[in-house]
Amino acid sequence: MNAPVKPGAVSAGALLIPLPDPAIRFEQVGKTYPGRRGQQPVAALAGIDLDVPAGSILGVIGRSGAGKSTLIRLVNGLERATSGRILIEGEDVTGLNEAGWRRQRRQIGMIFQHFNLLSSRTVFDNVALPLEIAGTPRAAIAAKVERLLALVGLADKSARYPSELSGGQKQRVGIARALATDPKVLLCDEATSALDPETTRSILALLRQVNRELGITILLITHEIPVIKEICDRVAVIEGGRIVEQGETFSVFTDPQHPTTARFVEAVTGVEVPAHLEGQIRAEARDGDSLVLRITFTGENATAPVISRLSSVVGVDVNILAGRIDAIAGQPFGSLLVSVPSRLPESDAVLGALKSLGLKAEVIGHVS
Amino acid sequence: MSPEIIRLIVQSTLDTLTMVAVAAGIGTLLGLPLGVFLATSKRGELFAAPAANALLGVLVNATRSTPFIILVVAIIPFTRLLAGTSIGTAAAIVPLTVASTPFIARLIEGAVREVDQGLVEAARAMGATPVQIVRKVLVPEALPAIVLGLTLAVVSLIGFSAMVGAVGGGGLGDLGIRYGYQRFMPDVMATVVAVLIVLVQLVQSFGDRLARRLNKRLRHA
Numbered sequence: 001m002n003a004p005v006k007p008g009a010v011s012a013g014a015l016l017i018p019l020p021d022p023a024i025r026f027e028q029v030g031k032t033y034p035g036r037r038g039q040q041p042v043a044a045l046a047g048i049d050l051d052v053p054a055g056s057i058l059g060v061i062g063r064s065g066a067g068k069s070t071l072i073r074l075v076n077g078l079e080r081a082t083s084g085r086i087l088i089e090g091e092d093v094t095g096l097n098e099a100g101w102r103r104q105r106r107q108i109g110m111i112f113q114h115f116n117l118l119s120s121r122t123v124f125d126n127v128a129l130p131l132e133i134a135g136t137p138r139a140a141i142a143a144k145v146e147r148l149l150a151l152v153g154l155a156d157k158s159a160r161y162p163s164e165l166s167g168g169q170k171q172r173v174g175i176a177r178a179l180a181t182d183p184k185v186l187l188c189d190e191a192t193s194a195l196d197p198e199t200t201r202s203i204l205a206l207l208r209q210v211n212r213e214l215g216i217t218i219l220l221i222t223h224e225i226p227v228i229k230e231i232c233d234r235v236a237v238i239e240g241g242r243i244v245e246q247g248e249t250f251s252v253f254t255d256p257q258h259p260t261t262a263r264f265v266e267a268v269t270g271v272e273v274p275a276h277l278e279g280q281i282r283a284e285a286r287d288g289d290s291l292v293l294r295i296t297f298t299g300e301n302a303t304a305p306v307i308s309r310l311s312s313v314v315g316v317d318v319n320i321l322a323g324r325i326d327a328i329a330g331q332p333f334g335s336l337l338v339s340v341p342s343r344l345p346e347s348d349a350v351l352g353a354l355k356s357l358g359l360k361a362e363v364i365g366h367v368s
Numbered sequence: 369m370s371p372e373i374i375r376l377i378v379q380s381t382l383d384t385l386t387m388v389a390v391a392a393g394i395g396t397l398l399g400l401p402l403g404v405f406l407a408t409s410k411r412g413e414l415f416a417a418p419a420a421n422a423l424l425g426v427l428v429n430a431t432r433s434t435p436f437i438i439l440v441v442a443i444i445p446f447t448r449l450l451a452g453t454s455i456g457t458a459a460a461i462v463p464l465t466v467a468s469t470p471f472i473a474r475l476i477e478g479a480v481r482e483v484d485q486g487l488v489e490a491a492r493a494m495g496a497t498p499v500q501i502v503r504k505v506l507v508p509e510a511l512p513a514i515v516l517g518l519t520l521a522v523v524s525l526i527g528f529s530a531m532v533g534a535v536g537g538g539g540l541g542d543l544g545i546r547y548g549y550q551r552f553m554p555d556v557m558a559t560v561v562a563v564l565i566v567l568v569q570l571v572q573s574f575g576d577r578l579a580r581r582l583n584k585r586l587r588h589a
Contacts, residue, residue, distance in 0.1 A: 076493055105495035116490035119585045120508040129504065130494040161584040181494075 021090035023185055023217035024052040024075055029084035031070050031241075044070045045241045048084065052185075052234075057211050057218040059232035059249075061225060061264060067241040068221035072187050075219060076108045077101035089184065106134055109178030109216075113190035115170040117162040123149065123173050124158040130180045148176040152206060168199035175206060179214070186210070188220035192227055204230045225264050229253065229328050237261045249329035254298045269335060273364065274322050281365035289366040291342035292321065293350075296360040297334035306336070306357060314349045316340050342366055369555055376543060377556070381563055383457045384539040387532070388525045390461050395468035395525075396518060402428075402469065403476025404502055414488070414498045428470040436467050436528050440535055460529070460537030468525055475517030479510040512583035519575025523568050530564070540564055 029048040035041045045067045052058045062068045073079040074086055077096065085094045093104055117126050124145055131141045149155045152172040162170055171191060178186055188207065192200040208231045211218050222228065228235050228249060235253075236246035237260055245258040253269055256262040266272075273281060273292075281292055295306065310318050318338050325334035340350045354361040369377075402424065408414040409421040434442070440463040444454045447462040483506050491501045507514070530541020540560050548557025580586070 078489060078492060102495040102497065105493055108493070110490070110493040112486060112490060114486055116484070116486040118487060118505060118509060120511065120582070121584075129491070132504065133491070133494050133496045133500055163585050187493075 020054055021087070022051040023054040023056075023089060024050075024219060025085075025087040026050040026071075026074075027085040027087070029074065029081045029086060031067075031074065031079060032082045043241055045074075045081075048243055050236055050243060050246065052217055052219050054089070054184075054217055055211070055215050056233045057207070057220070057231050058234045058236065059228040060219070060221045060236045060238055060243075061223065061228055062221075062238035063223060066238045068223075068238050069189065071238065072189055072219060072221045075185070075187055076105050076110060106130070106181045107183050108185045108187060109181070109183040110187040110189065111171065111174040111178050111191045113193045115162070115167075115174045115194075117170055117173055117177075119162055121161075122158065123154060123160050123162070123165070126162065126173055127176045127180055130177060134181055144180060145176075148179055151179070151210075152176045166199075167195050168202060171195065171199075171203050172206065175203075175210065179210065179216075184217060186216050186218045188218060188222075190222055191220065193222065193224065197226075200224075200227070201230070207231060225268050229268050229326075231329075233329060237264065250299075250331045250333070253328045254296070254333060268326065269328070269333065272322070273337065277321060277367065280367050282367070283365055285342050285366045286368065289342045289368050290319070290339040291347050291350075292337065292339050292364040292367055293354075294362045294364055295336045295338060295354060296362075297325070297332070297336070298360075299331055299333075306354070306359065307338075309357065310340070310350060310353055314346065314353050316346050316350060337364070339367060369559070373547070373553075373556060376547070377540075377559055377563065380538065380540045380543040380560075381567075384526065384529050384541070384567070387457055387460050387464055387529045387537070387539055388522060391464035391468050391529075392472075392518070392522050392525055394461075394465045395472045395521065398465075398469045399472030400476055400507075400514075402473035404480055404506065406473060406477040407480035408498075408502070408506070414501060428473055431466065431470040432474070436463070437531050439463055439467055440532060444535075455536040457538040460532035460535070460539070463532065464525060464528055467528060468521055471524065472518065472521050475521060476510070476514055479513035479517055480506050482513055483509045512579045512585075515575055515579040515582060519572060519579070522571050522575070526564065526567055526571070 026048045029045060030043065031045040033042045033044060048071065050058075060068050060071060070079050074081050075088070077093070081094055085092055087093065088104065088108075093101075096104060118129065121129065127145045127148055128141050131144060136144070146155070146158075149158055152175055154169060154172050154176070157165065157169065157173075162173065165173065174191075186207075191207075192203050195203060204227060207218060207220075210216055211231075220227070220232070232249045234247065235249045236243045237252075237258060238244070239260045245252060245256065245261045252261060253265045256265050277292075282289075285291075297306075307318050307320070310316060318340055321337040321339060323334070323336035325332065327333065341347065351361060405415065406421060406424060406428070409417045411418045431439070443463055443466060446466075447459050448454045450462050451459040453459050487505050487509060488501055491505045496504065529537070529539050530544070533539060533542025533545050536542070540563060544557055544560035547553050548560055
């Protein structure tokens with residue numbers, strides 16, 4: 001008997017191994033807004049194909065107006081797709097009516113750039129709101145809210161009003177509120193864009209913790225590449241309403257295919273040529289010049305003892321001009337700008353040694 | 369002033385308070401849902417009903433653009449139908465309510481429209497029904513502004529209530545016209561004005577205080 005093949009099933013010989021349904025799946029999703037009087041309709045999104053694997057954190061990055069807000073709002077029905085299908089845990093939600101969406105939304109938490117806390121309610125009552133809406137009994141609400149506030153580290157702020165909290169604390173309340181109904185999916189709409197870098201890191205750490213400990217799938221949108229670098233397992237780059245590149249964060253960052261992606265990741269991966277050298281670097285070599293190389297370290301090679309190897313094995317002096325070692329999605333990644341003697345045969349020996357170490361080296365130019 | 373006059377002033381003050389309180393009470397009961405509906409029923413809003421919104425908008429504007437003294441006279445048949453008479457304090461409540469309801473509705477519409485749309489979106493994302501959004505988000509968040517609006521409405525009603533004296537409505541305004549002006553008793557006129565000033569002051573400062581207490585957006589010491 002032939003079992004119907006579910007989307008996402010892989011056939012291994014005669015055996016069908018069903019893959020777990022992705023938490024969220026977009027299939028050829030489009031969203032077109034009707035044009036205002038006498039104007040053309042506006043396509044906000046077109047041909048979106050995207051899987052958010054269950055239990056993962058996927059980040060969608062794009063500039064403002066790229067369509068990321070619309071994309072995230074399609075998942076909880078705040079916006080409706082005009083073409084294609086959206087599946088949540090394998091269930092097609094595209095045709096749901098408003099009542100169906102209301103039930104669905106109780107399974108999906110959402111946090112916002114400007115927190116959207118009710119100023120008239122205390123921290124406790126803000127977190128209790130989704131439970132009140134779902135009709136949870138009072139006693140159960142109190143126990144649940146206490147537990148959530150402890151989870152986000154605000155147990156002592158229960159009776160405070162949002163106006164008495166800092167931005168980071170407000171977002172923690174937002175996270176506690178979003179988790180109140182035990183959702184399987186958490187949507188983050190530019191959740192850290194209104195926060196300073198340090199607070200951003202602490203909120204991202206909390207999101208990572210929530211993802212790991214509660215197994216919640218997170219779909220986030222952002223225009224800040226550090227957010228993707230810090231916590232996203234996968235990334236999708238959106239531009240002009242289309243996804244131009246997607247994949248695992250580390251591979252997208254270390255080997256971007258699309259120019260937009262390259263521009264985004266440059267800020268966190270590339271080492272720019274220091275300003276004082278920029279004018280001195282020439283394309284063609286002159287006598288006595290040094291060769292400027294950019295060496296890229298990825299994965300296990302990131303810790304290779306490259307400098308000592310070059311000086312001891314090849315016997316050349318290596319001059320470090322700039323560099324950084326960092327982690328992308330938890331994997332080490334580094335990039336180093338160096339100058340080495342440009343005369344043969346040393347320069348060839350250097351390039352050969354780098355190659356044998358499995359490092360990517362790119363010639364930037366020559367400097368005297 | 370004779371004890372008789374003092375008794376009249378006390379009685380008129382009570383009449384004014386009754387008229388204003390009842391008219392403001394009924395006006396709020398009717399104006400609150402009307403205002404919330406006006407604030408949430410345009411195209412694409414929570415209770416989208418653009419035709420009903422436009423119709424009610426016209427009705428509200430028509431009532432508000434009719435000078436109060438003309439409204440009082442124009443709706444006499446309606447007043448007689450409701451109150452059984454067109455003279456006296458009870459009858460005066462009818463035009464006062466008719467005038468205050470659209471006024472209060474507009475004030476409440478404005479207060480509700482001031483609520484951050486992000487909060488409505490957050491509530492929708494939680495799976496709230498439109499009615500839940502109104503009860504748990506829009507009205508509580510708009511409450512400080514609603515209280516200030518109602519304060520303004522009560523102050524205006526105190527002013528309007530002076531005019532119903534023209535049709536035998538009683539109250540302080542009536543007393544001021546009949547005794548202070550027509551019988552030329554400046555002391556009565558001065559007392560009436562003083563009592564009105566005190567009333568308005570009390571209402572305004574009570575409203576301001578209440579609104580400030582309800583407003584959790586400000587940090588309290």
